[in-house]
Amino acid sequence: MKSSLHITAVVVSFSRIKLLKRCLAALSNQTLSPDSILIVDNASTDGTQQWLRDWLPENLPRAELVSLTDNRGGAGGFSEGLRIAVERNCSWTWMMDDDAEPHPTALAELMKVASDSNNVYGSLATKGADTSWTTTLLDPPKRVVDLAADVPNQSRVQSLPFLGFLVHRDLVMKIGLPDADYFIAADDIEYCMRAERAGSKLIIAGRSLIEHPKSDRYTAKLPGRDLICLKLAPWKRYYDTRNRLLIARKYYGIKLFTQTIPGSFVRLIAALIYEPRKLAQLWAFTAGMIDGLLGIKGRRHQKWGIPQ
Known part of the structure; x- marks a missing residue:
């Protein structure tokens, strides 16, 4: 199943080839397929880039390797991937780390909720029945949840991580790219705050699920x-x-x-x-x-x- 809008998935990876293989397998199994996939590799040292060059053409031809010459962290990887997607006039970009494993209906459920190009949308990261990290829902009644079943189909949230993070080209053109100089940690929080200052709402889609390790x-x-x-x-x-x-x-x-x-x-x-x-x-x-x-x-x- 294809969308009438061009959707690009951006996956940022660094030396976690086993996790990346599971992530790409999950992306290839979506009921709503992304039109293109950009794998931004942060100069991995475990053979990831060579494996991708050998594996992608035959197994996932709509995917492309973006090889960085140095490790720019998650922040630099997402900034670069989003830059390329926007320059290619992609409508929506769906971003995640290589330890993400989207459920088959994750993108389809997310696009059912994504109705406004000025808002930011996000999949729900889960580990079994639990959310991968504590989630603050802002729609009444405001509450903090730790169980996936307690997250509604859609709700405004305090912040969205770069894991199932969906942003439209129009909003990126308005607020710019994620700050690559954060390297790791809180780059997604800063980007969400920038979006909110531009009038965006941050909305989580509770039926768009991505398996992800639970935060310690x-x-x-x-x-x-x-x-x-x-x-x-x-x-x-x-x-x-x-x-x-x-x-x-x-x-x-x-x-x-x-x-x-x-x-x-x-x-x-x-x-x-x-x-x-x-x-x-x-x-x-x-x-x-x-x-x-x-x-x-x-x-x-x-x-x-x-x-x-």
Whole structure:
């Protein structure tokens, strides 16, 4: 089944060939097929690019390999894939990581909901009956859900990840591309905030399902509230800390100082209590805090001596 609109799927990959094979198999099995598929490879070192060159022409001819010469992270990969799709006059672009495994009806169900080119739409990431991460639904009654069955067919949400993320060319032309200099972490949050400032609604399609590993998270107890924290390797802690501050500098005003910075220290304390490699966590947090407050972007964990 084909759509009357041109839909491009963008998959960003880095050295996870087994996951990528499952992702591409799932994309080839859609009841509504994307018209084209762009696989943006971040200079993989596990033979991914050669396998794709050998496998794609015979098995998935509508797919194309975009080989990057260096690892630009998820942010750089999505920015490049979306740039190419827009330049080719694609109507809608459906973006995901290589660890995504869309259900056969995922794209068809998503396109049933995607009715306005000014809005952003997203599939629901699930791990069995659970959502892959906590989802905040904004339509009344506002609530936080962790079960896929609790997500309606469509609902406004607080944010959408670059995993089943559907955006129209017209909106990209208005707000630009994702910020490649975030490297990883929160690049999708920043892009969603930019879209909302342009008048977009963020809408999740609860019947458009993508299997995805569940986030490793825990809850830090605070007076009067609970803070959901992700377990992160130190190099990812650097980007999580830095990019939260970059977003706050750009969008939050005084809340950078009253909410984001204090919240960052709470996350640090939680990491030092619940996570291993405590000195490495502290160093990564410090580096992320410095670069975030100074507004320094790019791939920088190695410059701070934080191993991947």
